[in-house]
Amino acid sequence: MVRIVVVFLGLSVIAVSLRTSYYSQHLVMPTEEGKGPPSKTFVVASVEKDDISWLHKHLPEWDVSRYVVDNASANLTVPRNKGQEAMAYLTYIIDSYDNFPDLILFMHNGRYQWHNDDPLYDAVPVLQNLQLPYLISQQYTNLRCVWTLGCPAEMEFNKSPANVDASKTTEIAYPEAFQELFPGQSLPPTVGVACCAQFVVTREKIRERPIEDYKRYRQWLLDTPLDDYVSGRILEYSWHIIFGKPPVHCPNTKECYCRVFGQCDLECGEGECGQHWPFPPYSTLPPGWPTVGWDGETRSEEDLAGLRENATTTSPTAEIRSRALVLT
Template sequence: MYVADQSDTILSVPQNKGREGMTYLTWVIDDYASLPDITIFLHAERYQWHNDDPLCDGARTSRLQLPYVLEQGYVNLRCVWTIGCPHEIQSLSHQVDEITSETHTDQVYAAAFQELFPSIPVPESVGVSCCAQFAATKDVILWRPRADYERYRRWLLETKLEDGLSGRVLEYSWHIIFGKEAVFCQRAEACYCKLYGLCDLHCEEEGECREQYTLPPYSTLPEGWPWYGWDSQWQNATIM
């Protein structure tokens, strides 16, 4: 496990910048010559609002269908479209020259994309379910030379974009880095089946399956979650 805010640890990063992006890139660069067959890129805490699970439980990754991951090369760990799909970034229509505290990711994405991927035309729109948690195979990671990942990290270190913006630029670029099209939004019901082996679901919409994930009212889960809910009352998490 990499620690981003303590430089004296064995596994640390050059600078705590770009949110999880700095950690992910540093791991790829450091372990490029000894990658496992599959790498799962995850945030540190088990329970987080964006985990695609009824309890927002990161332990859902224990259900990952590894043959499917190996077949695909890259998979987003979220099947639901809530936040990110189908067109989170309209990169060509919302560009700005001046960065302020009100600047949104799609307003800086085109310029950042040109720096990160100088040989690729800027896509008109980008869509992928948030929030930078995914799995990638060794072959797909090695499809790019180590120098590419070093360049992406150097961009993170040198960009004038604040931490949240630079991190979100990468959040909506990982799937492109690993070979997927700019809009990568799979049908939720099929995704749950192929990725997690949950094949008896009846999802309400193409990108929504409420029995599996509903956007929480707040991004910080209640203290004591999942045994204590939003009203601070005890709940039986084993049957949820």
């Protein structure tokens, strides 16, 4: 009997050790004892014609706050359709400041979008793989791990105007906007964060700033004469600063995939993991994507599975990069 107990205790120690090792390797935190799952909401920026039924179908455990920016009679809408997704995000924060869930995920409306951090640009596995305890521990997390585009330095302000690419109007407009958004703070020499304005924030992190700050950001967006594209991008490269991260926030890509999505076996270099996010040749996915490819070819489920399987080991080709249009 003693021998059996000793063996049992030994196996128990091994089991505990393996479990601890698993959480250490995958960097996933266990849920606090006695607490249920966190309350969580998708905040979706959309126009009236958009179909977001895919969210309800594939992620029914999330609440959805859909802001319709082009319909003043919608249940959730905005003061003016301006500044791209930023107007919807800020309006939600102002509207819900006293009633946030534990976790808020700010996102665009489409399931398939070129910037979704997935081999097929599919938001469903991105959202289904989220490691919620880790997100709660970080308080703010960008939904892109790949550095292309935005990292390690989207905007650099230590250049003379003659050396600034005139096409980068956001970079030219950002310094003045920064002073209005963050009065009293010094403009950082460099701003970098992975695009494209989809992120997760906790209730506590949002409330570290008073509601007056978010009202000021929205009023700036309403008043600015800047083009919607430029004003939206200024906020796109300010959210991480608003929520307490340094001006350059570019986490290690391999660690990011592991911690944020539980994908810990990817082969990674600096800023990318094979073709887990392949650089797209165009900013608009072809009709019928993903069963219709870039060149109009039909792709079976087996083809799509093969693309996913090969995505972690193949590097983006120079040919694809050279074909790419400006995406942001």
